[in-house]
Amino acid sequence: MKKFINNFIAIISFLTFIFCISGCVKDNITRTYTYSYYLPVYKTTAEVRANIKSNSPQQVVSPGKIVLLGNYIFLNEVDKGIHVIDNSNPALPHNVAFIDIPGNLDLALKGNTLYADLYTDLVTLDVSNPLSAVVKKYNEGVFPFRYYGNGFYNDSTKIITDWVEKDTTITENLNDGGGNIFPPTVYMDMAANYSSSGSKNSGSPVGKGGSMARFTIVDKRLYTVSNSDLNVFNISIANDPVYSKKINLGSWNIETIFPFKDKLFVGSQNGMFVYNISNADNPSLVGQFSHVQSCDPVIADDDYAYVTLRTGSACFGNTNELDVLQLNSFTNPTLVKTYPFTNPHGLSKDGNLLFICDGSDGLKIYNANHISDLQLVKQFSNIETYDVIAYNHIALVVAKDGLYQYDYSDPNNIHLISKIGLSKSKS
Amino acid sequence: MRKKLSFLLLISFVMASALSAQKKKVRFQSINQIAMVGGENHVNTAFQTINEVKFSDWFAGIGIGIDNYRYKTLPLFADARWQFGEDKKAFLYGDLGYNFPLKNKPGKEVYYYNTYDFSGGIYTDFGIGFQTCLNKYSSLIFALGHSYKKLQNKIGIKTPCPVGTCPVDYSRYDYKFGRMILKAGLIF
Numbered sequence: 320m321k322k323f324i325n326n327f328i329a330i331i332s333f334l335t336f337i338f339c340i341s342g343c344v345k346d347n348i349t350r351t352y353t354y355s356y357y358l359p360v361y362k363t364t365a366e367v368r369a370n371i372k373s374n375s376p377q378q379v380v381s382p383g384k385i386v387l388l389g390n391y392i393f394l395n396e397v398d399k400g401i402h403v404i405d406n407s408n409p410a411l412p413h414n415v416a417f418i419d420i421p422g423n424l425d426l427a428l429k430g431n432t433l434y435a436d437l438y439t440d441l442v443t444l445d446v447s448n449p450l451s452a453v454v455k456k457y458n459e460g461v462f463p464f465r466y467y468g469n470g471f472y473n474d475s476t477k478i479i480t481d482w483v484e485k486d487t488t489i490t491e492n493l494n495d496g497g498g499n500i501f502p503p504t505v506y507m508d509m510a511a512n513y514s515s516s517g518s519k520n521s522g523s524p525v526g527k528g529g530s531m532a533r534f535t536i537v538d539k540r541l542y543t544v545s546n547s548d549l550n551v552f553n554i555s556i557a558n559d560p561v562y563s564k565k566i567n568l569g570s571w572n573i574e575t576i577f578p579f580k581d582k583l584f585v586g587s588q589n590g591m592f593v594y595n596i597s598n599a600d601n602p603s604l605v606g607q608f609s610h611v612q613s614c615d616p617v618i619a620d621d622d623y624a625y626v627t628l629r630t631g632s633a634c635f636g637n638t639n640e641l642d643v644l645q646l647n648s649f650t651n652p653t654l655v656k657t658y659p660f661t662n663p664h665g666l667s668k669d670g671n672l673l674f675i676c677d678g679s680d681g682l683k684i685y686n687a688n689h690i691s692d693l694q695l696v697k698q699f700s701n702i703e704t705y706d707v708i709a710y711n712h713i714a715l716v717v718a719k720d721g722l723y724q725y726d727y728s729d730p731n732n733i734h735l736i737s738k739i740g741l742s743k744s745k746s
Numbered sequence: 747m748r749k750k751l752s753f754l755l756l757i758s759f760v761m762a763s764a765l766s767a768q769k770k771k772v773r774f775q776s777i778n779q780i781a782m783v784g785g786e787n788h789v790n791t792a793f794q795t796i797n798e799v800k801f802s803d804w805f806a807g808i809g810i811g812i813d814n815y816r817y818k819t820l821p822l823f824a825d826a827r828w829q830f831g832e833d834k835k836a837f838l839y840g841d842l843g844y845n846f847p848l849k850n851k852p853g854k855e856v857y858y859y860n861t862y863d864f865s866g867g868i869y870t871d872f873g874i875g876f877q878t879c880l881n882k883y884s885s886l887i888f889a890l891g892h893s894y895k896k897l898q899n900k901i902g903i904k905t906p907c908p909v910g911t912c913p914v915d916y917s918r919y920d921y922k923f924g925r926m927i928l929k930a931g932l933i934f
Contacts, residue, residue: 336874340892343924346786346816352917493919 348493357482362421367478371442373403373416373452379741382717384533387708388428388526391449392715394722398422401435403449409713409724410736418444418452421480427534427541428526432557434534434541436462438478441543441552443560455558464545529706529717530577530616530627530665537578540599544573544585551600563600568592579619582649586617591626593649606650608642616665616706622646623655623690627663627675639663641675643690656691665706667714672696672727674714676704682716682725684733697733699725773800777887779931783815785923790814792893792927796825803829809841812848813869815923819845819897821869835878837889841871845895867896877933885933893927896920 379402383395390407400423403416422438431447432455441458528535534543541552541560551564572588583594583602590609594602608626617626624644639660644652662678673687681700685693703719712728713736721740727733774797781792791814798807805827813819823843830836847864873891880886898921902914 333874337890337926340873340926343892343894344784344786344926345922345924346788347920347922347924349920350917351920352915 346494349490350493351488351490353486353488356485356487358485359479360481360483361477362480363477367419367421367437367480368454368457370419371437371444371452371454373418373450375417376414377402377417379414379722379739382722382741384425384529384531385706385708385715385717385722386426386428386526386528386532387710387715392722393426393428393433393446393526394717395423395426397424401426401433403446403452404722404739405449406724409726412722412724412737412739414739416450416452419480421478425532425534425543427528427532427536429536429541429554430557432554434536434552434554434560436534436543439463441560441562443558445558456560458552458560458562461550461552461562462543462545464548527708527710529708530618530667531575531706533574533576535576535578535583537583537596538599540596542576542578542583542596542602544568544576546573547571548573549576549583549585549594549602551602553600566602569604575616577616577618582619584617584619584624586626591617591624591644591652593624593646593652595649606652608644608652608654618666618668619646620668624652625666625668625673627660627666629660629662629664629678641666658693664704665717667707667709669709669712669727672709672730674707674709674716676707676716676718678705679703682707682714682723684714684727684730686730696730699723699735774798775800775805776934777809777931778934779887779889779929781927781929783813783893783925783927785815785925788816790816794821794929794931798825798827803834805829805837805839809843813845813893813895815895815925817864817897817899817921818848819866819869819895820848821845821895823869823871831876836874836876838874839872839889839891841869841893843869845869845897847897862902863900865898865900867898868894869896870894871927873927875929880932883934887929887931887933889927889929891927891929893925894923895925896922 379394379396381397383397386393390405392404392406394402394404396402400420401418402414403418405413405415420435420437420442423435426433426435431445433444433446435442439460439462441461442454443456445453445455534541539553539555541554543550547568549566549568552560553563554560568585570587570589573585574588575586577584581595581597583596585592585594590607592604593606595605596602617624624646626642626644628638628640628642630639639662641658641660641663643655645655646652660677661680664676664678667674671686671688673685675683677683681698681702682704683695684697686696687693704716706717708715712726714725714727716723721738723735724737725733726736777796779794783790783792792811794809794811796807796809798805807825809823809825811821813821821843823841825839825841827837827839844866846866871891871893873889875887875889877885877887899919901917901919
């Protein structure tokens with residue numbers, strides 16, 4: 320009897336123990352995050368337009384697209400406007416003016432005319448005297464894809480000229496809602512960004528843009544790409560661009576546009592598209608090359624297209640490489656060779672020298688005489704590079720910490736000749 | 747980290763001192779167990795090896811294992827147990843220690859544009875069990891208990907941006923997992 324009682328007590332104790340600990344079986348997951356969100360600072364359209372002119376030079380804080388024309392560099396300050404830099408002496412560039420264009424990401428230049436986006440509008444400026452730029456025309460609403468995230472839309476009666484940053488720390492309990500949840504997207508400009516090169520241009524010289532460009536000029540047309548469309552502007556009258564056509568590219572995530580002769584090379588996150596612009600107002604798709612999803616700047620020469628694929632940011636994918644495509648037939652570009660890179664961004668080619676911005680691995684310069692055997696000529700490490708324009712023996716490089724210029728007149732002695740640093744106010 | 751290891755060593759030292767203070771014969775044993783770890787919505791496996799000294803009805807030692815529950819960790823802990831019952835086949839046990847994250851790639855991009863950086867946290871395990879002799883040198887052991895592990899993960903998510911270095915938003919995830927643990931193993 321005593322043994323029975325002892326066993327009974329033991330079983331009851333054991334079940335009580337299980338009952339107690341089962342109450343403590345719980346996955347408790349909390350997430351603490353600090354995020355910045357931005358409140359828009361508005362100005363009326365009249366106020367903004369009154370200020371679109373050459374104002375006092377400003378420090379470069381967040382450099383974007385770049386266009387080179389004559390002795391001047393036009394450098395986009397993301398969402399703020401355009402720096403005008405006198406580069407008549409590349410060893411001593413001077414920041415001489417700043418054109419306030421809120422929402423500006425892209426630009427293109429032909430002769431004395433500058434085309435730039437102002438959120439959803441295209442603004443045309445006469446920059447015959449870059450120190451006294453004059454607005455000639457606004458094409459309103461031609462870039463409707465410029466929107467804001469998180470349900471936040473621009474007030475159509477006003478223009479956002481700045482953002483005020485606010486920090487907020489939040490702790491939330493996720494109790495097994497599963498894995499890792501992304502923090503809320505800050506209110507920010509969601510338009511992708513990213514203007515130009517050796518295409519058939521007549522008349523006024525066209526500004527040379529980088530491979531990350533989304534605006535480019537070929538002859539008397541300005542071509543721009545949005546996330547999914549190719550827009551055509553007739554600029555036969557330079558100061559009076561006329562929006563003539565929108566072509567759906569049949570693909571999302573369009574990133575860059577690069578002109579070469581009578582072709583446009585459009586880079587998207589899923590492939591490269593070749594458009595024939597023999598009929599300038601009606602670009603037609605003649606070929607494409609598909610690749611894994613990644614960011615995809617592209618340039619081309621007579622025989623080859625050079626496509627850099629990278630991961631990171633909004634590009635997804637896990638590919639970091641340079642694809643060289645043969646263009647014997649534009650209708651069917653074929654892969655010749657793939658070269659591994661660290662995180663390749665913009666690229667440029669002048670003669671046999673191929674310049675590649677390899678992210679944190681710096682600027683890499685290759686001898687591309689033999690396409691299947693690129694030879695590294697020089698690497699500039701310790702800078703984080705994004706885009707490059709190689710022209711007239713000067714390589715203009717946009718980097719994390721400033722604008723660099725390298726002299727490559729002697730390929731055996733490529734060297735830094737100047738740098739415009741960024742304002743320290745940039746985080 | 748140094749503080750945590752010092753804490754473990756201190757516990758071990760105190761237990762060993764307590765045992766040696768009784769000036770009785772001490773003998774060693776090794777407990778090697780596999781376990782099913784059942785939490786609120788997940789079930790995973792775990793492995794442990796505990797090496798300890800035995801004195802009278804008490805055991806004390808150091809254990810190490812692999813805990814696959816949700817995020818793989820390596821618990822390092824001090825173990826103490828007390829035998830009771832007629833044949834000393836039943837026992838109560840308690841573990842206290844620190845679990846080290848095994849999956850950790852700080853600063854590295856994973857998936858699309860995330861980075862993660864795990865750090866460990868406290869590990870506890872207590873429960874009841876019994877053992878039965880297989881032969882002169884080994885015994886089978888079974889135990890049921892409650893195990894708790896805590897760890898932290900700092901995740902960085904790059905915000906897409908036009909150019910330049912994109913801003914990274916960081917989130918800290920605190921994981922506190924209370925689980926039932928059912929163990930079986932061998933004592934040598």
